Amino acid sequence: MAEAEVHDKLLPLDEAVRAFIPDGTRLRGCGIGMRKPMALAYELMRQRKRGLTYLLSGWTEDADLLIGSGCVERLEGSYLGLEAFGLAYCYRRAIEKGIPQRIAIEEYSNFGMTCRFMAAALGLPFMPIRSNLGSDLLNVESFLHPKAHVMDDPFGSGAKVALLPACHADVSVIHAQRCDTDGNTQVWGQTGDDLWGTLAGKRILVTVEEIVPNATIRKDPNRTLVPGFRVDGIVPVPFGAHPYQVQGYYDVDAAFRRDYAERSVTLEGWQMWADEWVYGLDGHAAYLRKLGDPRLAKLRAKRILSGQVNYGY
Amino acid sequence: MATDAAPAAPVEGYARTELMAICAAREIRDGEVAFIGTGLPMLGGMLAKATTAPRCVMVFESGVVDARPKRTPLSIGDACLVPGSLMLGGLLEVFGLLLQPGFVDVGFIGGAQIDKYGNLNTTVIGDYRSPKVRLPGSGGANDIGSLAKRTVIMLKQDARKFVERLDYLTTPGYLDGPGGRERAGLPRGGPSSVITDLGLYRFAPETKEMFLESTHPGVTVDEVRRNVSWDLRVAARVRMTKRPTKRELRALRTKCDPEGIFLGGGG
Numbered sequence: 165m166a167e168a169e170v171h172d173k174l175l176p177l178d179e180a181v182r183a184f185i186p187d188g189t190r191l192r193g194c195g196i197g198m199r200k201p202m203a204l205a206y207e208l209m210r211q212r213k214r215g216l217t218y219l220l221s222g223w224t225e226d227a228d229l230l231i232g233s234g235c236v237e238r239l240e241g242s243y244l245g246l247e248a249f250g251l252a253y254c255y256r257r258a259i260e261k262g263i264p265q266r267i268a269i270e271e272y273s274n275f276g277m278t279c280r281f282m283a284a285a286l287g288l289p290f291m292p293i294r295s296n297l298g299s300d301l302l303n304v305e306s307f308l309h310p311k312a313h314v315m316d317d318p319f320g321s322g323a324k325v326a327l328l329p330a331c332h333a334d335v336s337v338i339h340a341q342r343c344d345t346d347g348n349t350q351v352w353g354q355t356g357d358d359l360w361g362t363l364a365g366k367r368i369l370v371t372v373e374e375i376v377p378n379a380t381i382r383k384d385p386n387r388t389l390v391p392g393f394r395v396d397g398i399v400p401v402p403f404g405a406h407p408y409q410v411q412g413y414y415d416v417d418a419a420f421r422r423d424y425a426e427r428s429v430t431l432e433g434w435q436m437w438a439d440e441w442v443y444g445l446d447g448h449a450a451y452l453r454k455l456g457d458p459r460l461a462k463l464r465a466k467r468i469l470s471g472q473v474n475y476g477y
Numbered sequence: 478m479a480t481d482a483a484p485a486a487p488v489e490g491y492a493r494t495e496l497m498a499i500c501a502a503r504e505i506r507d508g509e510v511a512f513i514g515t516g517l518p519m520l521g522g523m524l525a526k527a528t529t530a531p532r533c534v535m536v537f538e539s540g541v542v543d544a545r546p547k548r549t550p551l552s553i554g555d556a557c558l559v560p561g562s563l564m565l566g567g568l569l570e571v572f573g574l575l576l577q578p579g580f581v582d583v584g585f586i587g588g589a590q591i592d593k594y595g596n597l598n599t600t601v602i603g604d605y606r607s608p609k610v611r612l613p614g615s616g617g618a619n620d621i622g623s624l625a626k627r628t629v630i631m632l633k634q635d636a637r638k639f640v641e642r643l644d645y646l647t648t649p650g651y652l653d654g655p656g657g658r659e660r661a662g663l664p665r666g667g668p669s670s671v672i673t674d675l676g677l678y679r680f681a682p683e684t685k686e687m688f689l690e691s692t693h694p695g696v697t698v699d700e701v702r703r704n705v706s707w708d709l710r711v712a713a714r715v716r717m718t719k720r721p722t723k724r725e726l727r728a729l730r731t732k733c734d735p736e737g738i739f740l741g742g743g744g
Contacts, residue, residue, distance in 0.1 A: 196539045196568070197554020221568065222539075222554075222616060245613030247552045248515055248738065252613070259611040271600070273619040274538060275572035282569065294577055295623040298661030300646040301615060304605055314662070324662025353559050354539040355567035409556040416551060468560045 173347055173398045177371070177448055180399045181207045184335050184369050188215040192281075192333035192365055195408065196222040196356035197247060198416075201339045203404035204371055206442045206451065209233040219333055221277040221357055225407075225424055228252040229442070231267060232434050238307065239269040240331060242277050249425035254434060263431060270306045272296070272328065278357040280331035284364035292325035302326055336365025338390060339405050341412060343370050344378040347395025350387040353411030359389055367396045371404045373413050383475075401448050403460060414463040491721050493674040494740050496693055497631060498524060498729055499721045500672045501585060504629045508532045509582040510575065512621050515553055516739050517631050518585030523733040528725060536575060538617040540567040549738045553617075572617065576624045579665060584625030586618045587632050590643050593686050593707050594657070595630060595650025595668035597622065598643040605645055615647050622648035627669040634673035639705040651685035675701050677718055681710070691716040 205226045217238040230236040232254030257263040279291040313327045343349040407417035427433040501521025507530040513522045522535045534543045539554040543563035588597035603609030671678040676692040688710040
């Protein structure tokens with residue numbers, strides 16, 4: 165039965181992480197300053213995953229937590245900090261002191277990572293860009309050899325380009341506003357490089373604010389980022405990007421982010437934070453209960469509705 | 478990227494961070510396309526729009542074109558940048574379709590270290606393999622510095638930041654001097670100015686070397702020199718940076734950062 169098949173994709177967070185993300189997975193996160201896969205990151209920590217390679221353009225608390233908890237061994241990406249809230253201290257401790265373990269990063273620029281994901285999504289081995297030339301991003305390698313290749317335009321324009329290798333993920337996770345039970349996934353607001361990064365995944369896991377009927381998707385197909393036939397698993401997690409924003413659903417919890425930034429400066433402070441908000445809770449529902457309804461209600465997005473367009477012909 | 482924005486002591490009715498944001502706004506001409514990061518550059522962009530460059534188009538790297546935020550964004554991906562913007566895409570649209578082919582007039586970037594050719598380090602302090610301080614890395618800075626028609630660099634100044642030799646070259650300025658960008662294959666661009674809490678610098682067209690153009694009110698050339706670790710060139714006649722006007726200060730405080738998130742005193 166088709167109906168039974170589509171519902172097979174729905175699963176709870178802990179089962180999804182067990183089924184899709186074994187130790188050693190090349191995992192692509194999502195979001196840039198918003199729609200971060202925070203519920204998934206917390207669950208990866210609770211399941212004590214090891215040896216992950218985490219791929220993204222702009223990492224923030226998601227990567228810092230996965231580094232602090234020893235889940236991540238390698239990174240390929242371009243930025244790791246807490247934006248307006250300061251430096252990422254688990255990242256600093258790991259790189260500077262090997263706490264809790266040595267990690268390695270292969271760094272590119274944001275546009276470089278976008279192009280690497282795009283190459284993977286398009287089924288190409290590499291992508292040329294005109295950025296990065298002359299900088300240490302091309303000169304200093306960590307674990308990819310070569311990490312880039314500079315060449316002259318073979319068609320004789322005289323332009324130089326840097327070829328960057330495709331960045332494939334074993335699993336890409338996308339935190340989305342809504343999808344149907346088949347995984348047809350819609351995202352709006354800023355999309356970062358989530359189109360390319362998600363489709364660069366051999367398997368795709370959707371964590372989602374809201375499951376909607378297929379008819380809702382079909383009413384506004386321009387908003388679909390990932391077609392259901394590419395999606396392998398769907399995990400409903402309302403407030404799954406907290407403390408980050410999801411356009412149309414909730415705002416940033418700035419106090420929460422500031423608290424993390426302050427407490428994670430020391431190893432002991434970080435450990436206490438992690439015990440309080442991750443290890444001491446048995447899942448996402450407990451996390452939401454601890455946040456409490458009044459706090460969540462305050463974060464809920466106000467309504468700023470789009471206009472409607474005529475899809476008629 | 479996060480910008481250093483600790484509250485500075487008020488200088489005659491305004492803080493030096495405020496003057497930095499105002500200097501940034503003055504670098505944007507009306508109608509230009511400006512590529513903006515968070516922190517002081519964002520305030521500069523918002524201020525320019527509110528004062529001298531109402532038709533300037535602010536582009537944010539996570540995909541927003543011509544944002545009109547109603548509050549101070551905390552991140553380049555802040556959802557408050559979205560309502561009322563002109564176009565919404567992702568990194569490919571702004572980096573690939575606007576920046577790479579040369580449609581961005583001016584980009585704003587910061588750094589932890591800068592050298593005399595305007596090259597920037599936002600990656601590590603110390604040896605790359607075993608650094609003293611691990612910093613966030615390029616983010617979009619390298620792309621902006623590589624591909625914008627010109628860049629404006631903003632950072633707080635001291636001799637440990639204004640260095641002879643970078644620990645890591647994250648973002649190209651003029652690389653090793655005249656012809657450096659062309660030899661590397663960069664299609665255009667280079668820094669046009671550096672704004673610090675002490676003064677304003679530009680780059681000599683022939684040597685591509687940074688020189689001091691003006692000192693901020695209350696700052697001496699000697700004080701600037703003490704905070705640069707190479708033999709700094711200075712203009713034949715170093716001017717004083719134009720003080721903030723009432724209009725600039727009012728717009729900055731009431732429209733751009735009313736909660737003092739980046740200017741200090743709040744947030």
